[in-house]
Amino acid sequence: MGATLEADAFPANDDPIVTELPRATDRYRRWKEYPVPQLRRAHLAQSERHIASVRRYIERQEQIIADLERDGCDITIALDLLTTFRHMQDQNVAHRDRILEELEQ
Numbered sequence: 001m002g003a004t005l006e007a008d009a010f011p012a013n014d015d016p017i018v019t020e021l022p023r024a025t026d027r028y029r030r031w032k033e034y035p036v037p038q039l040r041r042a043h044l045a046q047s048e049r050h051i052a053s054v055r056r057y058i059e060r061q062e063q064i065i066a067d068l069e070r071d072g073c074d075i076t077i078a079l080d081l082l083t084t085f086r087h088m089q090d091q092n093v094a095h096r097d098r099i100l101e102e103l104e105q
Contacts, residue, residue: 040099040103051096065078
């Protein structure tokens with residue numbers, strides 16, 4: 001005999017788990033309530049964290065490359081990754097600079 005699915009196995013539309021999930025429009029409304037300078041400062045802080053994080057990735061990748069070179073290994077892929085990290089950092093810095101310009105206005 002085959003297994004049957006019980007109707008209670010799945011949450012109904014009126015289940016609190018389903019109805020309490022925030023909608024994207026609710027999140028958008030909450031963000032709109034914040035003053036623009038406060039949002040930009042929060043965005044700036046996030047941008048600074050990204051820059052610090054990628055800086056650590058770059059430093060670590062440079063160490064990995066030095067270790068690989070010392071051991072006589074191929075560093076082609078490691079250099080490609082370092083280039084990617086540096087490109088990310090350039091974008092992060094440019095983004096942070098745009099935020100700073102917006103805050104100065």
